Amino acid sequence: MTTLRDIAEELGLAVSVVSRALSPDPAKSAAVAVATRRRIQETAVRMQYRKNTAAAALRKGRNIGIGVWLPEARDRLVGLIAKGVGEGAMRENLPLFLSIGYTEDVFSEFIRMSSHYAHSGLISYAAPFIRFPELGGELRRYCERGGKMVMLSCYFEDFQIPGAVNVGIDDEYGGFLAGAHFRELAAPELFFFGVESKRYRGVCRGFGTPVPRLESPEQVAAVLDRNDSGGKPFAFAAASDSLAAEIQRLALQRGLTPGREVLMIGYNDSEIATSQPWPLTTIRQDMYQVGLQAVGALSSMVAGEEVKDVLIKPELIRRTTA
Amino acid sequence: MTTLRDIAEELGLAVSVVSRALSPDPAKSAAVAVATRRRIQETAVRMQYRKNTAAAALRKGRNIGIGVWLPEARDRLVGLIAKGVGEGAMRENLPLFLSIGYTEDVFSEFIRMSSHYAHSGLISYAAPFIRFPELGGELRRYCERGGKMVMLSCYFEDFQIPGAVNVGIDDEYGGFLAGAHFRELAAPELFFFGVESKRYRGVCRGFGTPVPRLESPEQVAAVLDRNDSGGKPFAFAAASDSLAAEIQRLALQRGLTPGREVLMIGYNDSEIATSQPWPLTTIRQDMYQVGLQAVGALSSMVAGEEVKDVLIKPELIRRTTA
DNA sequence: CTGAAAGCGCTAACAG
DNA sequence: CTGTTAGCGCTTTCAG
Numbered sequence: 003m004t005t006l007r008d009i010a011e012e013l014g015l016a017v018s019v020v021s022r023a024l025s026p027d028p029a030k031s032a033a034v035a036v037a038t039r040r041r042i043q044e045t046a047v048r049m050q051y052r053k054n055t056a057a058a059a060l061r062k063g064r065n066i067g068i069g070v071w072l073p074e075a076r077d078r079l080v081g082l083i084a085k086g087v088g089e090g091a092m093r094e095n096l097p098l099f100l101s102i103g104y105t106e107d108v109f110s111e112f113i114r115m116s117s118h119y120a121h122s123g124l125i126s127y128a129a130p131f132i133r134f135p136e137l138g139g140e141l142r143r144y145c146e147r148g149g150k151m152v153m154l155s156c157y158f159e160d161f162q163i164p165g166a167v168n169v170g171i172d173d174e175y176g177g178f179l180a181g182a183h184f185r186e187l188a189a190p191e192l193f194f195f196g197v198e199s200k201r202y203r204g205v206c207r208g209f210g211t212p213v214p215r216l217e218s219p220e221q222v223a224a225v226l227d228r229n230d231s232g233g234k235p236f237a238f239a240a241a242s243d244s245l246a247a248e249i250q251r252l253a254l255q256r257g258l259t260p261g262r263e264v265l266m267i268g269y270n271d272s273e274i275a276t277s278q279p280w281p282l283t284t285i286r287q288d289m290y291q292v293g294l295q296a297v298g299a300l301s302s303m304v305a306g307e308e309v310k311d312v313l314i315k316p317e318l319i320r321r322t323t324a
Numbered sequence: 325m326t327t328l329r330d331i332a333e334e335l336g337l338a339v340s341v342v343s344r345a346l347s348p349d350p351a352k353s354a355a356v357a358v359a360t361r362r363r364i365q366e367t368a369v370r371m372q373y374r375k376n377t378a379a380a381a382l383r384k385g386r387n388i389g390i391g392v393w394l395p396e397a398r399d400r401l402v403g404l405i406a407k408g409v410g411e412g413a414m415r416e417n418l419p420l421f422l423s424i425g426y427t428e429d430v431f432s433e434f435i436r437m438s439s440h441y442a443h444s445g446l447i448s449y450a451a452p453f454i455r456f457p458e459l460g461g462e463l464r465r466y467c468e469r470g471g472k473m474v475m476l477s478c479y480f481e482d483f484q485i486p487g488a489v490n491v492g493i494d495d496e497y498g499g500f501l502a503g504a505h506f507r508e509l510a511a512p513e514l515f516f517f518g519v520e521s522k523r524y525r526g527v528c529r530g531f532g533t534p535v536p537r538l539e540s541p542e543q544v545a546a547v548l549d550r551n552d553s554g555g556k557p558f559a560f561a562a563a564s565d566s567l568a569a570e571i572q573r574l575a576l577q578r579g580l581t582p583g584r585e586v587l588m589i590g591y592n593d594s595e596i597a598t599s600q601p602w603p604l605t606t607i608r609q610d611m612y613q614v615g616l617q618a619v620g621a622l623s624s625m626v627a628g629e630e631v632k633d634v635l636i637k638p639e640l641i642r643r644t645t646a
Numbered sequence: 647c648t649g650a651a652a653g654c655g656c657t658a659a660c661a662g
Numbered sequence: 663c664t665g666t667t668a669g670c671g672c673t674t675t676c677a678g
Contacts, residue, residue, distance in 0.1 A: 054382070054387065055378075055387065056377075056378040056379075056381035056382045056387060056388055057378075057382045059378040060376070060378045060379050060382050065376075065377075065378060065419075066378065066419075067419045070410075072403075074407070077399075077400050077403075077595050078399050078400055078402070078403065078595075080400070080403040080406075081399075081400065081402040081403040081406065081424065084402075084403065084406045084422065084424060085396070085424035085425065087422070088392075088421075088422030088423050088424050089423065089424070089425075091421070091422065092421060092422075092423060092433075092434075092437060097388075097389045097419025097420060097421060098419060098420040098421070098422055099410075099413070099414060099419060099420070100406065100409070100410030100413065100414075100420055100422065101410050101411065101414060102403065102406060102407035102410050102411075103407065103411075111414075112414075115414060243599075244595075244599055247599045250601070251601045254576070254601055255601075272595060273399050273400075273566075273594060273595050273596055274595055274596065274599040277565075277566055277569045277596040277599070277600070278599070278600075279572070279573045279576055279577075279601060
């Protein structure tokens, strides 16, 4: 294993110079001559130097690595975020402290650990209870003390932690894609199944007119039981694949064929989408990219760079139901 | 943060004694008086001592942290393993190097990183290509050099890396549960849909007699199209939920009602299971436990303890289809 | 059985 | 701009 000392001896320099040259902190990095730094960096590459993170952490008095909190795995999306985060961390040589759960307990334990351990930074999924003063307050204080944080897929437009950077999916655009697709198909009547959200507003914008919003299976059933469509298909944009699956179930129970008499578009491209009797047309979100970009953003923040929010565009996956 | 020195001062002892008392290495542990050790351990708990893993790693000359390789996330199972691994690592204060993928490239990059970094240990999912000499050989060499490794859910009965500990699901028992359930239901005829495997053999044992095995949707369709069951339901044990979903689709296309005219049991309790028009009766594997136990096993191995394979028992989740 | 001391590789003051 | 120095918390000799 190559150490700083090896490089220093090789070049006849002091260890500290090498350390400074190889550290990303821009403030200190000015303190090394450009030529020297270049020589050092070249030698580091040639000798396959990799920083001993344990030693760096020890010296810095804080544990190195990033704390990651993801919601409980209800579908494969979490796995995909984890994949992105894992790969990003690997690239940056950053160890992970990974916590997955969807309860306040898990989250507050995570916060406790992170504060206690003062990791290099935090990546946190934006769960609803982040708004609770006790938990959100911890995060806020973490950022105030100079902690670096990335929030994943923040749906809460009215909730923002100062200093935190958001990385997520452009949900409004996802809804737009669904609405626009139905407009192209010339669907005579469109319904949205799910709560008021960016997705819903996107659907309305894409379709071109305000779309009635349904919140319960009963309301969906009532629409399907209507007999006034004149043979034209009912169209539904759902806020998730599982809601779209619910629509499909209700349709099948009534002998209506998905993709012909009832059109539906899901959201997420989860495993549900492909495993339905009529595989769902849906909106895919690249959660792998979300994870990857989150680590990238965090590592830039730690290096002292200015980082902007990242919004990733979803895409329409066309299958059998619309 | 409590350090060894804090404890030493509190008790009027030397740091080295405290270190020895708190280290799990059995050889050295003899060198502390039993009473002293008890006092030290109590004080450590009282003062909420947590070992600084970075310092320990530095001193021991190896990078701390465990390398984890999981397959690409096709369903929520990977997320659940990740959850278990994350929580286990958090408890042990072990950083993670997480790699998720299902290609040789990702895996070999993972191996390269891990060897280079000499992590505390490795947790690897047993992918088919582990059998390839190049990749399996790397793992084998890693273990030979004293590296600690845990293999997850090893399906390859004829492939075993010496020194590695297996943590996984008792698949044969999972099959047994399905077979036994059909026997209780007095299903007249049972088919297995999937490849020859522990699951299949378990199904046969649970049902009490050898069960015909089908490998393609066409074969399933042929069974469903038979007209000789005398009104009794066909029963299927599938090797996965998605295969069970396939059976359900074929049944619905023929106007047969799942749970009445066609019985089916899936495997995995994935999201597919609950989102089918007729939610699947299935076998649930506790992948969270798998992840948790894997870290536990690895950390024991690192501490020099003797560790045995861990087999976790799956359970039957009864829903609408059997 | 316990204590003193050295040093893992790195960073950050400070002095030159 | 570069070098010197002093540790971070822990483990491991080696003396007592």
